[in-house]
Amino acid sequence: MKAPDNPVLVIGAGPAGLQAAKDVAEFGVPVLLVERRKELGGAPIRWSYHTLAPDFRPTEEVMGPLIDFCQSNKNVTVMKGCIVDGYSGRPGDFHVRIKDETTKNITEKVVSSIIVATGFEHFDARVDPRYGYGRMPNVIGINELEIMLKQGRVVGHDGKPPKRVAFIFCVGSRDRSTNPWCCTVCCGVSIKQGIEVKQLLPDSQVYMIYMDIRTIGLWEKLYWESMEKYGINFxxxxxxxxxxxxxxxLVKGEDTLVRGPFEVLFDMVVLAVGIEPGPGTKQAAGALSLSLNEYGFLAPKIPNVHFDSGKEGIFLAGACVAPMSVEEALSEGSAAAMQAVKLGSRLMQKVPV
Amino acid sequence: MEAMFPSIFYYMPPGNILPHQYIVGLVLILAIFAVLASYMRIRSWKVPFTPASVLSAVLFSKGSGGKNQGFGARASTAGKSTFHDIFLLERAGAWCEERIHTLGRGLVLWGFVLLALATVVGFLIDPLGAPDSAVLPVMLLGDVFQGMIALGAAILLLRRLSRHNLRISTDRNTWALQLVLLVLGASGATADLLSIGGFLAGAQVAFLVNIASIVIFFLYAPFSELTFLVWKGSLLMQETLQSESGKGREIAPQPQLGK
Amino acid sequence: MSEEEKKRKEKESSAGEEKGKFIIERRYVDDSRIIEPKKLELGGIDMSGRWGTLVLPRTLEDFDTEIYRDVEKLPRGGNIGKCWQCGNCTAVCPVAHAHSEFNPRYLIHIVKMGYTSEIKKHHEAVYLCSGCGLCSAACPKGVDPQGVMIAMSIAFKAHESELTE
Amino acid sequence: MDSRYAAKLLSRLGEDGWHYGGLPGLQWEAENAREGDRKTMLQVVEELRNDVRFEEFYHACINCGNCTSMCPPFRLVDFEPRIVVQKVMHSKDEPELLYQMMDQYIWSCFQCYSCWEVCPAHNNPGGLVAILKEIAVRHGLQSTKKALEPYSKILYKIMTTGTQITPDMHTTIALFKDWGPHKAELAKDIRVERAAVPVESMAGVMDRSWRVEKDTMRELMVIQKEAGVVDAVSHTLKDVADMVDDTAKEAGAE
Structure with missing residues (x-):
């Protein structure tokens, strides 16, 4: 069986996009990887995640091989700083316009199928002024704490390590005035960070102020260990x-189970900011005329089948469909790659060369 | 005085568009309607119409809560309660931790009370043929009070508008009520000022807007939150009158903090 | 400690003197659930007073949601059903932080569940609401607790005869 | 909001930077705990966490409330095993939470261990309460005295003879505080009534079988003393400890 000549277009070089590109390329099919930013790796690299939940695996260990493969493999053509501007044609013979964002040059490419993996953005906590993010020192998001953890130095604005740290869950999630969905991973990520803070500063007191703990599946281990081994308070x-x-x-809240209304002083407040669809997703949806759901994520044809965009030859993967963890994004990328390759081989058989 | 303001009173919008008596009659009819509608609405909640019970408690009740209080004592209790809880906004202001919010509420409340007083005084002295030098200050004071209402309503509105969460969660009734208050106060305050300044056409427009907003206010108030406030306020006062100590629910208006 | 609190404590301790004086966990037993028969004779032996003390179970048997249904129908009370008990309203409430009796989340909870015995205990607190609307701004589910408090105070008043019996 | 409000909030924080409101139903009285001695609070926490059983009895609590649902005292009083474990969980950072409970709360539990049976995390709230009760006795906390007072005579009896209730306690004099005012009346004719019971062994019960040999008593009291039981009791019930001492001297256990 001969592999199709037209490459598969992958939009977005995050975990899902890189995994999809790698899988397609390993099958011997050329890949065109288009990334809006100047670096590969997506969210984990862009916000320099320290480790990944639930096993404290360093981000580089997971993302590094993928990035290296895509940069070195001859089947993968990487176009950084580019976006997909529009398309025409039909499956196996899509004509896509790719625009360089700095030079505004438009190149036209022919691709056989398209995998959309445009990812997500962290919620901007300034939108919800209650938490004082952006106005008060020592109020940070989990993405900023991740950078601190990477540096191995968790300190307040005065350079002193915090004694009492509060993690506030569901910031920009599960709130009608901001984003009504659950961001899926922030519970696990926050608890992971809480443990790392405790490891770094054993004398600190870490409080998790949560509404529900959603450490689904095997992530539950984090939740239990954080209490049993590290003495984190919930x-x-x-x-x-x-x-x-x-x-x-001064954090003002209510403990609905034990204490009642409370006010308490903290040295640092970490906001577990949620996940929301970014501008890249919106742009890609416009360029490829994909439908968005009520929340602004890309809407699959059937909500349970993430990769199926409802348009033949266009597949979805990763956090542009729904909030998800890196591990899920990797498998989704793989699933979308499978669909692209499957479509390619089907087209090959129909049209003998 | 008449030499100084020769044209003002002649062109004053009330006299110009509608005779004064008509307006007073309209307001009276509307007020009666508002009271009746409020009564009907409160009764539809299956609760007593407490403003009436407060009145009867002050006037007729033979002491309550075990103590045999006289009319004077009851009246003074009611007066004290009104002064502290309502006019000093101790219940509605002390706990609402923003001073600007309390200020807005206070301005609207006091503006209304004073405006009512000024209107009554103005109506009383006007037909008596009081000299303009006596009518003018009352009228100007009325404008100041309407300005207070407008300012208070503007504060309340801006407070809601400026906060994203508060803005999107505010009930439509609250918006409507505050907007009516703002228009009522602003148009009332500008009508006279415009006519003094000589912008007669503007004054007439402002006056018409004012009359319209008053009509809307009286028609709308019984179906807004105001009915609840009147009911709850008088309920608290009734409890005060009935309680043994005369202090109402035994809860300090301003909690003691610290140790 | 404020005067009020002292008074409350005195009241509490004097109530303890009268009823269930010897119960060690007196503070955690509700007055209404202690039964001390004035005159109780069993087999010719006088068992009155402390020796006949009974503590009734605090299990809830009546879930009367009539008030809940009333609140839903009253103006601005329609959203009470959306509440998921996150506690954000109490967290921002200036009154709740000053007065432990007033807890909007808990009031919504007991009304929603129809815990009549708890409503009987706490219904007076609803009039403490100052109507600042911060809770409605904070509520992530759009419950409009301020409006719910309005509807609740009306509903409690309408059911006052049952609640204070 | 304005800074004055923030200052107002700050003014009511405790030394440890916490302020609690109240939660109806839970009867939270943190202010009482604040009045307690902070050194004792920390000591209580330390003793609890250093107890040999602690590791087995406490893991972590996810607030599921399974324990409370099974708790018999919960049916009668406002006592929740869930709260106990929660406060133990937070005790390291907020010792006053635990201390507040030490006074009266823990005495509602009678160690049926229903909670232990059902806990998905294998915590043992009842066991934690048992440790806390021991600590309360050791420190002679206020409520301990109140809780143990009715049992003072029984305690004395157990410590000196190893038996709880003996027939010679049923007398018209030397009444027990917790046995009620009618005890004298009941005990008036007890010997005659008992003599009429047609069971042979009753005679022995009345006269001999419950009596403890002097050697046994001496041995028992030495054990109690060495084990620190007398010391522990002396913090709460001084007179009982004194009586045990006196009896020990009489029996010659020195």
Whole structure:
């Protein structure tokens, strides 16, 4: 069986996109990998995640081989700083316009199928002013804490390590005024970070202020270990407001299970910011005329079948469909690659060369 | 005085568009309607119409809560409660931790009370043929009070508009009520000022807007949150009157903090 | 400690003197659930007073959702059913942080579940709401707790005779 | 919001930077705990966490409430095993949470261990309460006295003879505080009534079988003393400890 000549277009070089590109390329099919940013690796590299939940695996260990493969393999053509501007044609013979964002040059390519893996953005906590993000020192998001953990130095703005750290869950998630969906991974990621903070600063007190803990599947281990091994405290409730007292952060909330309404001083407040569809997803949806669901994620034809966009030859993968973890994004990329290759071989058989 | 303002009173919008008596009659009819509608609405909640019970408690009840209080004592309790809880906004203001919010509420409340007083005084002295020098200050004061209402309503509106979460979660009734208050106060305050300034056409428009907003306010108020506020306020006062100590629910208006 | 609190404590301790004086966990037993028969004779032996003390179970048997249905129908109370008990309303509530009696989340909870015995205990607190609307701004589900408190205070008043019996 | 409000909030925080409101139903009285001695609080936590059983009895709590659902005292009083484990869980960072419970709360539990049976995380709230009760006795906390007072005579009896209740306790004098005012009346004719019971062994019960040999008593009291039981009791029930001492001296156990 001969592999089709037209490459498979992969939009987005995050975990899902890279995995899809790698799988397709390993099958001997050329891949055109288009990435809006200047670096490969997507969210884990862009925000320099320290480790990945649930096993504290360094990000490089997971993402490194994928990036290296895509950069070195001859089957993969990487176009950085480019977006897909539009397309025409039919499966096996798509004509896509690829625009370089800096030079505004448009190149036209012929591809056999398209895999959309445009990923997500972290919720901008400034939108929800209750938590004082962006206005008060020492109020940070989990993405910023991840950078601190990578540096191995968790400190406040004064350079001192915090004594009491609060993680506030569901910031920009499960809230009608911001994003009503659950971001799926922030519970696990926050608890993972809490453990890492405890490892780094054993004398610190770490509080998780949660509404529900959603450490699904095997991630539950994180939840149990954080309590049993590391003595992290969990408070069930939501935080109403955070004040900066000039020195510390006053967190006002309710413990719905044990304490009742409480006010407490923290040295650092970490917001478990949610996941939302980014501008890249919206742009790709416009360029490929894909439908978005009510939340702004790409809508698969059947909600349970993520890779099927409802358009023949266009497949979806990763966090542009729904919030998901890196591990899920990798498998989704693989699944989409399978679909692309399958479609390619079917087209080959129909049209003998 | 008449030499100084020769044309003002002649062209004053009320006299110009509608005779004063008509307006007073309209407001009276509307007020009666508002009271009746409020009564019907509160009764539809299957709760007593407490403003009436407060009145009867002050006037007729033979002491309550074991104590045999006289009319004077009851009246003074009611007066104190009104002053503290309502006019000093101790229940509605002390706990609502934003001073700007309390200020907005206070301005609307006090503006209304004072405006009502000024209107009554103005109506009383006007037909008596009081000299303009006596009518003018009352009228100007009325404008100031309407300005207070407008300012208070503007504060309340802006507070809601400026906060994303508050903005999207605010009930339509609240928006409508605050907007009506703003229009009512602003048009009332500008109508007279415009006519003094000589912008007669503007004054007439403002006056018409004012009359319209007053009509809307009276028609709408019984079906807005105001009915609840009137009901709850009088309920609290009734409890005060009935409680043994005369202090109402034994809860300090301002909690003691610290140790 | 404020005057009020002292009074409350005195009241509590004096109530303890009267009823169930010897129960060690007196603070955690509700007055209404202690039964001390004034006159109880069993087999010719006088068992009245402490020796006949009974503590009734606190298990809830009546889930009366009539008030809940009323609140739903009253103006601005229609959203009470959306509540998922996250506690954000109580967290921002300036009254709740000053007065432990007032807890909007808990009030919504007991009304929704129809815990009549708890409503009887706490219904007076609803009038403490100052109507600042911060809770409605904070609520992630759009329950509009401020409006619910309005509807609730009306419903509690309408059912007052049952609640204070 | 304005800074004055923030200052107001700050003014009511405790030394440890916490302020609690109340939660109806849970009867939270943190302010009481604040009045307690912080050194004792920390000591209580330390003793609890250093107890040999602690590792087995406590793992982590996910607030599921399974224990509370099975708890017999919960049916009667506002006592929740879930709260116990939660407060033990937070005790390291907030010792006052635990201390607040030590006074009266824990005495609602009578160690039926229903909670242990059902806990998905294999915690043992009842066992934790048992440890806490021991600590309360050791520190002679207020409520311990109240809780143990009715049992003072029984305690004395157990410590000196190893038996709980003996027939010679049923007398018209030397009444037990917890046995009620009618005890004297009941005990008036007890010997005659018992003599009429047609069971042979009753005679022995009345006169001999419950009596403990002096050697046994001496041995028993030495064990109690060496094991620190007398010391522990002396913090709460001084007179009982004194009586045990006196009896020991009489029996010649020195």
């Amino acid at each position: 408070i069930r409730g939501r935080v109403g407001e955070v004040y900066y007292t000039g020195e510390k952060l």
